[in-house]
Amino acid sequence: MPIIKAWRSAILHCIANPTDVAHEQAFQYFEDGLLVVEDGHISALGDAQTLLPSLSPDIDVEHHSNALIIPGFIDTHIHYPQSDMIASYGVQLLDWLNTYTFPEERKFADKDYASQVAKRFLEELLRNGTTTALVFGTVHKASVEAFFEAAEAQDLRMICGKVMMDRHAPDYLTDTPESSYQDSKALIENWHEKGRLHYAVTPRFAPTSSSEQLAQAGKLLSEFDNLYLHTHLSENLKECEWVQALFPDSSHYLDVYDQHQLLSERSVFAHGIHLCDQEYQRLSETGSAIAFCPTSNLFLGSGLFNLEKAELHKVNVGMGTDVGGGTSFSMFSTLNEAYKVIQMQGQNLDPMKSFYLATLGGAKALRLEDRVGNLAVGTEADFVILDKAATPLLNTRLARSSSIQDTLFALMILADDRAIKATYAMGQCVHRRD
Structure with a gap:
């Protein structure tokens, strides 16, 4: 019955x-x-x-x-391993990663610890009305296994992936192009599209992945159907300068990912603050999406996302809390700050549009609008x-x-x-x- x-x-x-x-x-x-x-x-x-x-x-x-x-609510960018370091006192992005993020993520080599945090993380999301999220794990395979186990237990529609990071990070957090491919492949085979779960290939961001590792990420996307690509893009001006120095043959930041076949209808790039018209156009052509993360953009002093320009180029946009650089699990608080970010640019964010971005807009960014x-x-x-x-x-x-x-x-x-x-x-x- x-x-x-x-x-x-x-x-x-x-x-x-x-x-x-x-x-x-x-x-x-x-x-x-x-x-x-x-x-x-x-x-x-x-x-x-x-x-x-x-x-x-x-x-x-x-x-x-x-x-x-x-x-x-649908959160299109969040880091579950950073749950306990939310509200860590202020530096900008690159220093923040070294001072707070990397030492915290080291703990996720221990699956028991990861499981405890995953449970608290999901409880906090649900307490704030978020039922679907695109989630970063850590470089440790066990961190993603712990997350998927916790999400599966409550039959939640969640997306997660193991961080790929083979350089410019502490030795205790780096993998290799081959190990990141093999670990990701094993997780995909065990968890992708199991029940309501999906896998996201997750290079942290261009500076922490060699060209060889980004090529392995592209290989994974070509080998399995319906995978997501989840990474960061043009969050901070110093970051953008660093990317250009590391990849001098790229015409812009997005081109680094594009050269490695990482743009698709299931690619979600967090932030996208400092983009040129060519980047907006390429995101639109490939159906890629941007996660708008206002609380972290303000907290880390990264800049103001130009929603109007993204929409002019018909780029899909969803909301992201970006905990722990973001300052709240609450989508209400996230929309509150989004309204102010748009106001600071002489524009206006209609409340129905805000509601759309946090629900159906996020679902469209994740290509899940037929389900959630x-x-x-x-x-x-x-x-x-x-x-x-x-x-x-x-x-x-x-x-x-x-x-x-x-x-x-x-x-x-x-x-x-x-x-x-x-x-x-x-x-x-x-x-x-x-």
């Missing part, structure tokens, strides 16, 4: 990019909506008064007043119940809200993990606020 559950509340999801269609055609909002889930997939969505008569009387309907059901990122019938039932009265200030502010757009804006400025009443994956509750 199928397992059928239903939830009644205000419900919102995006169905298109607000930049591409008339504003009212970009989303569906049901002030009194009903979400019906059968065996982990959405079987009905619509107005409660219309759908309720069609339900069998023995189906329990969970009613949430003064709440809002939305798709689970919205609440369309047939998609996987990954969703979040937001409590509009989570804090006194939020309750007061939202009581004055005159539209769903105004509600979204107040949430992205004022909300945090306290607003996440419950998080669901495949229709099963994976977090409930105490």
